[in-house]
Amino acid sequence: MTDISTDILVVGGGAAGLSAASEAASCGARVLVVESDLQLGGQLVKQTHKFFGSKDEYAGTRGYKIAGILLDEIEECGRGVEVLTNATVTGYYAEDKTFTVMRGEDSYSRIKARRAIIATGASERLIPFPNNDLPGVYGAGAVQTLMNVYGVTPGRRVLMVGAGNIGLIVSYQLMQAGVEVAAVVEAMPRIGGYWVHAAKIRRLGVPILLKHSIKEALGGRVVEGAVITELDDKFNPTGQERSVDCDVICLAVGLSPTTEILSHAGCKMRYVPELCGSVAERDRTMRTSNPDFWSAGDAMGIEEASAAMVEGRIAGLCAANSLGLPAKMEKLDEYWARLDHLRAGEVGEKIRSGIVKVSRGGWEACCNE
Amino acid sequence: MELIAEHPVLDLSYFKRGEKVEFTFDGASMEGFEGAPIAAALHANGVRVYRETPNMRRPRGFFCAIGKCSSCFMVVDGVPNVRTCVTPLEAGMKVETQHGRGHARIAPILPE
Ligand SMILES: Cc1cc2nc3c(=O)[nH]c(=O)nc-3n(C[C@H](O)[C@H](O)[C@H](O)COP(=O)(O)OP(=O)(O)OC[C@H]3O[C@@H](n4cnc5c(N)ncnc54)[C@H](O)[C@@H]3O)c2cc1C
Numbered sequence: 001m002t003d004i005s006t007d008i009l010v011v012g013g014g015a016a017g018l019s020a021a022s023e024a025a026s027c028g029a030r031v032l033v034v035e036s037d038l039q040l041g042g043q044l045v046k047q048t049h050k051f052f053g054s055k056d057e058y059a060g061t062r063g064y065k066i067a068g069i070l071l072d073e074i075e076e077c078g079r080g081v082e083v084l085t086n087a088t089v090t091g092y093y094a095e096d097k098t099f100t101v102m103r104g105e106d107s108y109s110r111i112k113a114r115r116a117i118i119a120t121g122a123s124e125r126l127i128p129f130p131n132n133d134l135p136g137v138y139g140a141g142a143v144q145t146l147m148n149v150y151g152v153t154p155g156r157r158v159l160m161v162g163a164g165n166i167g168l169i170v171s172y173q174l175m176q177a178g179v180e181v182a183a184v185v186e187a188m189p190r191i192g193g194y195w196v197h198a199a200k201i202r203r204l205g206v207p208i209l210l211k212h213s214i215k216e217a218l219g220g221r222v223v224e225g226a227v228i229t230e231l232d233d234k235f236n237p238t239g240q241e242r243s244v245d246c247d248v249i250c251l252a253v254g255l256s257p258t259t260e261i262l263s264h265a266g267c268k269m270r271y272v273p274e275l276c277g278s279v280a281e282r283d284r285t286m287r288t289s290n291p292d293f294w295s296a297g298d299a300m301g302i303e304e305a306s307a308a309m310v311e312g313r314i315a316g317l318c319a320a321n322s323l324g325l326p327a328k329m330e331k332l333d334e335y336w337a338r339l340d341h342l343r344a345g346e347v348g349e350k351i352r353s354g355i356v357k358v359s360r361g362g363w364e365a366c367c368n369e
Numbered sequence: 370m371e372l373i374a375e376h377p378v379l380d381l382s383y384f385k386r387g388e389k390v391e392f393t394f395d396g397a398s399m400e401g402f403e404g405a406p407i408a409a410a411l412h413a414n415g416v417r418v419y420r421e422t423p424n425m426r427r428p429r430g431f432f433c434a435i436g437k438c439s440s441c442f443m444v445v446d447g448v449p450n451v452r453t454c455v456t457p458l459e460a461g462m463k464v465e466t467q468h469g470r471g472h473a474r475i476a477p478i479l480p481e
Pocket residue numbers: 011012013014015016017034035036037041042043044047050051052053087088089090119120121122165166169170258296297298299303304305306307308435
């Protein structure tokens with residue numbers, strides 16, 4: 001067991017964590033980024049499509065290239081940002097303000113940090129159906145990791161479950177990788193994702209079956225097919241079933257914020273359906289009710305990389321400021337203007353109504369060191 | 370191997386593929402890329418079943434790919450419960466299907 005100490009610990013090296021780290025380091029903080037994956041970048045490294053959003057957040061740039069831009073920025077911070085990959089923060093012990101981190105499979109360290117920024121992103125949801133444990137039933141993230149990070153073909157023919165943005169985009173990515181997509185099934189009577197993404201796969205002849213869901217996976221040792229069923233208005237099976245030839249069933253049925261460490265730290269949490277799960281209450285600086293903890297990105301509510309990057313910058317700036325470092329706090333208003341812009345209009349409606357429920361004017365006991 | 374050979378957006382050099390190395394799976398020799406997760410190397414070799422559950426003997430494979438679900442536990446170089454989706458492949462690794470919980474040799478804890 002080794003001991004590590006740092007000014008600011010950033011847990012998670014995705015869009016939010018990387019932005020937080022470079023912002024804090026640019027104020028002069030010593031930052032440590034701990035990332036459980038073998039490389040930095042989070043979800044971004046797996047996205048081959050051009051992103052929406054605004055110019056400041058690289059709209060029109062492909063996801064994996066945005067990851068490249070953020071990594072260059074980290075590189076420029078030099079020794080201001082240290083990085084541990086293949087390292088998972090497993091817990092926070094409030095009584096002695098210590099984090100534990102597992103590096104690889106069997107090496108552990110303790111980390112003491114004056115401030116922490118939790119940018120752990122999201123975890124995928126599961127749905128129950130017979131044989132959903134068979135090898136070949138994969139989360140959308142796993143399918144993306146195999147094909148877009150390691151260049152391994154996930155299968156021959158895929159049934160996609162879920163027509164939200166992730167289901168639609170991953171279907172398209174599968175076709176780019178030369179994999180056939182049998183169909184996309186969606187329980188709701190409408191497509192959840194953006195029309196552009198749906199149109200791209202429809203043009204390539206993939207049926208999007210609304211009011212349909214998976215009934216069961218078929219196969220003895222691995223997935224050899226699936227049975228799908230039509231649903232009525234109350235989501236009950238109508239009895240209209242058909243079997244689908246596939247060797248992979250890809251689940252894209254939603255994400256929930258990853259918040260265990262915030263809970264360990266005793267941060268006030270609240271279940272907010274619009275943000276897709278239980279999330280921390282926060283003030284304008286992305287600080288939680290525990291004055292040593294900030295958080296940003298999907299961990300604070302499922303949204304987009306564009307918003308995750310801005311929230312990360314806010315958290316990095318304000319955590320550095322709380323340490324008495326020369327942070328340009330006038331940037332806070334500019335960052336909020338960007339967030340408001342990203343969340344404007346009809347598409348941002350749900351996010352805005354969720355955020356209102358967990359926003360606090362400020363924490364009474366702010367401890368500036 | 371089941372590898373992507375061409376891609377309209379990604380240059381093949383983007384894929385994290387280290388040097389080609391040999392390893393064994395349940396005694397059979399296989400090839401994979403060093404530094405990529407063991408589970409990805411197995412998948413590229415067409416192997417999908419990584420362990421069997423303790424009680425019902427249900428096959429388990431890849432699922433989350435981020436080291437969080439324990440679906441991909443295998444015995445690697447004699448060590449059970451290794452998360453193969455996040456453990457990098459090394460030359461000569463001995464990878465085995467894990468049956469049940471797996472057994473670890475517990476080293477005695479010596480006073481520091
Ligand atoms: C298919 C798909 C398409 C998308 N398309 C778009 C788009 O077009 N436009 C857009 O703006 N957004 C898009 N997004 C969303 C965007 O990718 C995410 O909102 C964004 O990546 C969130 O960033 P994050 O840093 O909060 O989380 P992540 O990118 O998920 O990063 C979190 C990181 O934390 C690490 N981590 C978690 N727990 C621990 C721990 N305990 N210890 C150490 N490390 C840990 C994880 O390994 C991960 O790398 C898409 C997402 C997907 C899946």
